[in-house]
Amino acid sequence: MATGSDATPTHRVELVWRDGRERAIRARADESVLAAAESVGVALPFGCRTGACGTCTGRRLAGELDHAREPRALKDRHREAGYVLLCIAEPRTDCSIEVGVDVQRDLVSNPWK
Numbered sequence: 001m002a003t004g005s006d007a008t009p010t011h012r013v014e015l016v017w018r019d020g021r022e023r024a025i026r027a028r029a030d031e032s033v034l035a036a037a038e039s040v041g042v043a044l045p046f047g048c049r050t051g052a053c054g055t056c057t058g059r060r061l062a063g064e065l066d067h068a069r070e071p072r073a074l075k076d077r078h079r080e081a082g083y084v085l086l087c088i089a090e091p092r093t094d095c096s097i098e099v100g101v102d103v104q105r106d107l108v109s110n111p112w113k
Contacts, residue, residue: 011091015042016061017100032068033058033086033097045101049087056086057104063095078107 009029013036016022027036034056037044047055054073060082071085083106084097 012094013091014096015099016096018102027091029090029092031090033089033091044086044099046087051085051088054104054107057083057107058086059083059098059103061096061098064092065089065095066092083107
């Protein structure tokens with residue numbers, strides 16, 4: 001953990017895509033993972049930015065994150081399985097998160113299959 005210029009702790013956040021890509025970014029403890037990624041030019045899927053739609057779903061692989069508000073788009077079982085909403089998830093420790101559109105698809109059943 002490092003400390004930003006305003007004494008807010010920062011954490012290393014490893015973003016992992018299913019196609020094998022990885023990217024490490026820094027995020028302040030009071031900053032969403034989505035905002036931190038955008039600030040360094042990393043594009044992640046998102047929709048509402050309020051935790052309501054689920055488009056930005058990621059899956060925590062390691063570390064701790066807290067949601068800044070109630071993650072309405074996640075059911076309790078999804079949160080227990082490590083899913084987070086990157087638009088409102090803030091790091092509490094260094095962490096690793098699986099990201100990308102495929103992660104959100106894990107939570108939505110396709111009625112046409």
